[in-house]
Amino acid sequence: MKKRWACVLCALLLTFATLAGCGSVDKKFRDDGKMDIVDDNCRNWYEVFVRSFYDSGDDGIGDLKGVAHKLDYIADMGFNGIWLMPICESNTYHGYDVVDYMTVEKDYGTNDDFKALVQAAHEKGINIIVDMVFNHTSITHIWFQRATAALKGTSSETKYAEYYNFSDIAQSGYAQVPGVSGKYYECRFDTAMPDLNLDNPEVQRELREIMRFWLQDMGVDGFRLDACTSYYTGNVQKNVEFLSFINETAKGYKSDAYIVGEVWEGTDAQIREYYNSGIDSCFLFTVSAGAASGSTIKQAFSSLEDKPGEYYTDLLLDYQKKYDVGSQAPFLCNHDTSRAANMFSGIKQLKMGTGLFALMNGNVFTYYGDEIGMICADAKSDPTKRIPMLWEDSHVYEGQVFVPPANGVDISKKAYKYPSVKEQQADEESLLNYYKGAMRIRNRHREIARGTVEKLDSVSPYVSAFAKTYEGKSVVVLVNLSDSEAFTVDIAAYGNYKLSDLLDTEGDSSISGNTLKMQPFSIAVLA
Numbered sequence: 001m002k003k004r005w006a007c008v009l010c011a012l013l014l015t016f017a018t019l020a021g022c023g024s025v026d027k028k029f030r031d032d033g034k035m036d037i038v039d040d041n042c043r044n045w046y047e048v049f050v051r052s053f054y055d056s057g058d059d060g061i062g063d064l065k066g067v068a069h070k071l072d073y074i075a076d077m078g079f080n081g082i083w084l085m086p087i088c089e090s091n092t093y094h095g096y097d098v099v100d101y102m103t104v105e106k107d108y109g110t111n112d113d114f115k116a117l118v119q120a121a122h123e124k125g126i127n128i129i130v131d132m133v134f135n136h137t138s139i140t141h142i143w144f145q146r147a148t149a150a151l152k153g154t155s156s157e158t159k160y161a162e163y164y165n166f167s168d169i170a171q172s173g174y175a176q177v178p179g180v181s182g183k184y185y186e187c188r189f190d191t192a193m194p195d196l197n198l199d200n201p202e203v204q205r206e207l208r209e210i211m212r213f214w215l216q217d218m219g220v221d222g223f224r225l226d227a228c229t230s231y232y233t234g235n236v237q238k239n240v241e242f243l244s245f246i247n248e249t250a251k252g253y254k255s256d257a258y259i260v261g262e263v264w265e266g267t268d269a270q271i272r273e274y275y276n277s278g279i280d281s282c283f284l285f286t287v288s289a290g291a292a293s294g295s296t297i298k299q300a301f302s303s304l305e306d307k308p309g310e311y312y313t314d315l316l317l318d319y320q321k322k323y324d325v326g327s328q329a330p331f332l333c334n335h336d337t338s339r340a341a342n343m344f345s346g347i348k349q350l351k352m353g354t355g356l357f358a359l360m361n362g363n364v365f366t367y368y369g370d371e372i373g374m375i376c377a378d379a380k381s382d383p384t385k386r387i388p389m390l391w392e393d394s395h396v397y398e399g400q401v402f403v404p405p406a407n408g409v410d411i412s413k414k415a416y417k418y419p420s421v422k423e424q425q426a427d428e429e430s431l432l433n434y435y436k437g438a439m440r441i442r443n444r445h446r447e448i449a450r451g452t453v454e455k456l457d458s459v460s461p462y463v464s465a466f467a468k469t470y471e472g473k474s475v476v477v478l479v480n481l482s483d484s485e486a487f488t489v490d491i492a493a494y495g496n497y498k499l500s501d502l503l504d505t506e507g508d509s510s511i512s513g514n515t516l517k518m519q520p521f522s523i524a525v526l527a
Helices: 010-018 021-031 064-069 071-076 111-123 142-152 158-162 201-217 236-253 268-277 308-322 346-358 421-425 431-444 446-450
Strands: 044-048 081-084 088-090 098-104 127-132 174-176 184-186 222-225 258-261 281-284 364-367 452-455 463-470 473-480 487-490 499-504 510-512 515-518 522-526
Touching: 044 431, 064 071, 064 111, 098 111, 098 201, 111 127, 127 201, 127 258, 142 158, 158 201, 201 222, 201 236, 222 236, 236 258, 236 268, 268 281, 268 308, 308 452, 308 463, 308 473, 346 431, 364 431, 421 431, 431 446, 431 499, 446 463, 446 473, 473 515, 515 522
Parallel strands: 044 081, 044 364, 081 127, 127 222, 222 258, 258 281
Antiparallel strands: 088 098, 174 184, 452 463, 463 473, 473 522, 487 515, 499 522, 510 515
16 A cells, blocks of 8 residues: 555554544544644745636736635645735736735735635635835836936936936936936846835835835735846845835734745845844745755755765754744745746655755745646746746646747647646645645644754664754654665654654555654654
């Protein structure tokens, strides 16, 4: 009998071999009351690109009602937080050129649709954070329109000329102001995205009101902050100071607002510096497919690494030491990187990489579609990283998004490497069911996300052995990182623990008394 992933309760250990497949284990897991979910900001977050997720309006474009329709799916996967990529009115598919900070993009619905989504999510114990783009606006934003009118002398609203960074000199990162000779505006990302003058008290007043609106009027639980390293290009100190302003302002409106920043830097030391702002988290780019020197998780599978178990334990300890404040925010990929399925070699390694990621401390972030192994066909094409979620394999189905993010993006079946959600839900050995098991281990053991890591003796350099302790309670985690060799572990050697959970990638790990046989690429949690 195959049990590729299983969460096995201690009371059922004696009948382990007779369990009738992962379906019955899954049902007991959900319904037996053994979940240990903490209502705090340390959550399993699911990143959603609304445009490509689920269409409730039969126009082929994903929308907010579509996200609401899939809340049960998101919760069942073990996610209790949703990060919505930009949902404000915008001129583009991606939404990072905001036209109106207080109006939902019309393709997605209305402000009332958003409020309804937040209410429905909260009823299911799911928090929602939204992308806030404070570095720049759209060139068609009313502020920029008024600013250029003031520069032309056709408007008396001259204060708006101070909302952006204008210059009399042509320089790198600047473009000429339309219709104004000898005037240039800063636009580090795109000429359609003028950078705001964040030192201007009037701009800060506007941003305060935007944060108040989303936190209090719209009910969001926090923000994902875009482009934190670009607020003041090349000036880390000023970036940190501005992040402090955002953090203090947001928490003045909602004390438990969760703030996570996009600090795309190449080293942990550079990322750690941004925690001095007081924000809760910065994305752990060194783990991801966007890492400058390659994902630290991926390196666990390197042919040059002959002690992968020790490597992984030491990696957790290293992150614990480096990130001594706030909460880590590891992720395997997002909308700016290639996909996790592109990064790992084959389905077994993809599952195991997911398992290693799920055992990390802090807030883990999963990009929509990673749970079914969606791929990025062209890492240089931004829209290709945001193709529609594949809910079913049939040609046409309810909720299908059939409008691609941009012209020329392939959304045919050949753009997907693995089967749809529906097909994978029915397959107990699927990546989706493995992902569900990994997320639920985090929900069953609060120590996994929050605990202090301690290295333990191991039976092999291929087996990672560590404890995590939180509020006086500990779990022991064992990870077999060999892709070919099974190992036998005496559970009693770690103290008075019982097998609580197994996450099996291949083969049938088994237990007899205190003797646990761990098959290649398997994870065991003792509690």
